[in-house]
Amino acid sequence: MRGYSAFSLLRHALGGHAGWLRAIPDAAPKPAYDVVIIGGGGHGLATAYYLARQAPKLRIALVERGWIGGGNSGRNTTIVRSNYLFAESAALYEFALRLYEGLGRELNYNIMLSQRGVITLAHSHHDMDTIARWATSIQMQGIDSEVLTAKQVHAEVPILNTAPTTRYPVFGGFVQRRGGTARHDAVVWGYARAAAALGVDIIQNCEVTAFDIAAGQVRGIETSRGAIRAERIAMAVAGHSSVLAGLAGIRMPVTSYCLQAFVSEPVKPLLDTVIMSPGTGVYISQSDKGEMVIGGQLDLYPSYGQRGSPHILESVAAAAVEQYPVLSRMRMLRQWGGIVDVVHDSSPIIDRTSVGGLYINCGWGTGGFKAIPAGGWCLADLVAQDRPGDLIRPFGFARFTSGALVDEAGAAGIAH
Ligand code: FAD
Ligand code: PYC
Numbered sequence: 001m002r003g004y005s006a007f008s009l010l011r012h013a014l015g016g017h018a019g020w021l022r023a024i025p026d027a028a029p030k031p032a033y034d035v036v037i038i039g040g041g042g043h044g045l046a047t048a049y050y051l052a053r054q055a056p057k058l059r060i061a062l063v064e065r066g067w068i069g070g071g072n073s074g075r076n077t078t079i080v081r082s083n084y085l086f087a088e089s090a091a092l093y094e095f096a097l098r099l100y101e102g103l104g105r106e107l108n109y110n111i112m113l114s115q116r117g118v119i120t121l122a123h124s125h126h127d128m129d130t131i132a133r134w135a136t137s138i139q140m141q142g143i144d145s146e147v148l149t150a151k152q153v154h155a156e157v158p159i160l161n162t163a164p165t166t167r168y169p170v171f172g173g174f175v176q177r178r179g180g181t182a183r184h185d186a187v188v189w190g191y192a193r194a195a196a197a198l199g200v201d202i203i204q205n206c207e208v209t210a211f212d213i214a215a216g217q218v219r220g221i222e223t224s225r226g227a228i229r230a231e232r233i234a235m236a237v238a239g240h241s242s243v244l245a246g247l248a249g250i251r252m253p254v255t256s257y258c259l260q261a262f263v264s265e266p267v268k269p270l271l272d273t274v275i276m277s278p279g280t281g282v283y284i285s286q287s288d289k290g291e292m293v294i295g296g297q298l299d300l301y302p303s304y305g306q307r308g309s310p311h312i313l314e315s316v317a318a319a320a321v322e323q324y325p326v327l328s329r330m331r332m333l334r335q336w337g338g339i340v341d342v343v344h345d346s347s348p349i350i351d352r353t354s355v356g357g358l359y360i361n362c363g364w365g366t367g368g369f370k371a372i373p374a375g376g377w378c379l380a381d382l383v384a385q386d387r388p389g390d391l392i393r394p395f396g397f398a399r400f401t402s403g404a405l406v407d408e409a410g411a412a413g414i415a416h
Contacts (some may be wrong), residue, residue: 024068024192027201031060032229033385036221038244040064041073042184042369043236043361045191045202045385046376049107052198053405055384060200061230063223065207069188072238073369077261077337079274080370081118081179083138084411085146088349088394090141092374095391098184099373107192111182111289115245116273119148119156119178122171123279134410135174150174159270159326166324168280180274181285187372211248218248219354234359234383236375237263238256239304239339241362248355252362253400254341258299259366260308260316262335270326278410280319294320294331298340298366308337340365345405346412350378351388351396359383367412 004021011022011125035051035058037044048062064070070346080100082093104111122128131147138145149172154162163168174179196202203225210222211233220229237244242252266289274285296316313335321328343349343363348371350361361379365369378392386394399405 001161008369017209023189023231024196024202026168026205027061028230029061029063029206029223029225031227032203033201034058034230035060035234036148036228037062037231037234039066039071039235039237040192040202040204040222041071041236041238042191042372043238043375043379045188045195045335047103047234047236047361047379048195048200048202049191049198050377050380051383052195054380056198059077061203062159062195063203063206063208063228065205065224068192068202069185073340073342073372074185075261075336076369077283077285077293078181078369079179080113080182081117081176082143082370083118083176083179084408085134085137086406086408087141088406089408089411090138090378092391092395093371094141094143094376095377096371097178098376103187103190103373107190107194109120109186109193111186111190113180113182115178115180117175117177118274118276119153119173119175121153121173121275121277121279123168124171125275126256129173129311131172131174138176144176144178146175146177148175156273156276157271159324161273161323161325168277168319170219184369191376208247211358213248213355215373218358226238227366232357232359232383234361234379236361236379238342238362238368239363241341241360245353245355245360248353248358250353250355254343254363255302255306256339256341257301258305258308258334258337259295259340260299260312261293262313262332263287263293264327265293265333267292267330271371277323280323282316282319282323283357284320284324290332291333292322298338301375304335304339329336345399345407346409347406348375348395349397350375350382352382352386352391365412
């Protein structure tokens with residue numbers, strides 16, 4: 001509410017809502033910057049903020065082809081957690097969760113972080129064995145994680161069908177109590193406002209159409225609003241990473257798929273945690289508005305269609321109703337999809353590219369919302385130092401030739 005007194009709030013409200021200050025100034029492109037960031041999702045905006053904070057003298061622009069948050073950052077189901085299997089990932093996602101824990105205060109923006117816990121279900125003895133290994137591994141990284149018996153799961157989630165005769169019996173699970181949800185568009189707007197306040201030009205409706213590359217070094221970009229010169233350019237364009245990198249002649253080890261989700265009509269509070277069921281692919285939480293937020297597995301064919309196909313909706317709805325019979329008479333309000341870029345080890349790529357001065361952050365697949373603060377922080381550091389820091393070294397291109405993959409398929413939440 002910076003810039004408004006109680007009196008001026010009342011005057012604006014009663015005066016036809018004319019003359020409000022823009023929370024985020026709409027900048028026009030200048031001919032040249034020191035750094036251009038492509039992609040106005042959470043990762044791009046967080047990069048802009050942390051870079052401007054770290055190097056205040058740099059002239060920085062962020063270009064977004066549509067509106068900020070119009071990509072996956074505004075389409076996701078807002079789950080945050082750091083319960084990954086391997087030490088490399090646990091360090092990265094835990095860094096993100098810690099930054100989230102202080103983010104509302106840091107940005108002076110309510111990101112509605114709700115650490116209501118994330119429970120992962122086991123539907124067989126085999127799942128229970130996997131979960132025991134997973135939870136122990138997470139504890140060994142110093143991250144909170146508890147194994148739950150079936151009885152404990154039932155006590156925490158009374159609406160879950162835990163009858164032994166059900167199609168998806170519940171053998172137990174594990175919980176990360178510091179996990180939960182955060183408001184996705186508030187994260188986007190909070191970073192955007194803070195970056196703009198540090199002098200970053202945030203340029204919307206500006207699509208990058210080509211790169212200017214000479215002698216293996218990037219010199220600038222062509223956009224739908226003209227050419228912009230810059231010797232350092234960072235890409236954070238999620239589902240379009242291979243398209244954009246392709247414009248620079250780089251072939252990415254990434255496949256793009258649609259991931260769908262849907263929400264119900266709002267109802268009174270009936271679920272106060274987040275539940276994920278890797279076995280059925282269904283996950284569910286209840287938003288602060290009361291809507292049941294439900295998602296499932298990827299549409300398993302490569303696509304750039306942001307709608308998805310009905311067979312996934314049908315199978316997710318069927319499994320959701322089986323697991324939560326209370327949902328069966330509810331009306332669904334909205335369905336949508338987003339394009340996620342998946343790497344075959346289900347881990348991100350944050351690295352320099354083969355073109356000098358060109359950097360990339362991508363490959364978060366179905367799970368990059370929770371990573372936004374870390375992804376932005378690490379990409380900013382990479383651009384500033386022109387070398388990968390310790391946190392992202394395992395997540396570079398070198399792993400595809402060395403074979404040192406970080407295979408997080410099991411912890412990705414959604415099968416891929
Ligand atoms: P985006 O937010 O997609 O931003 C990239 C931006 O780049 C877009 O705005 C796009 O318009 C822009 N762009 C593309 N091409 C160009 C161009 N040529 N020029 C200029 N701009 C361009 N993750 C979780 O951690 N938890 C979840 O619960 C979760 N649920 C999900 C549910 C769904 C249905 C989906 C689709 C994803 C989910 N994810 C989740 C994944 C998460 O949303 C993404 O990993 C994350 O938002 C990626 O952020 P980003 O900033 O990299 O990309
Ligand atoms: O990464 O936790 C996750 C997630 C849940 C649903 C989609 N992604």
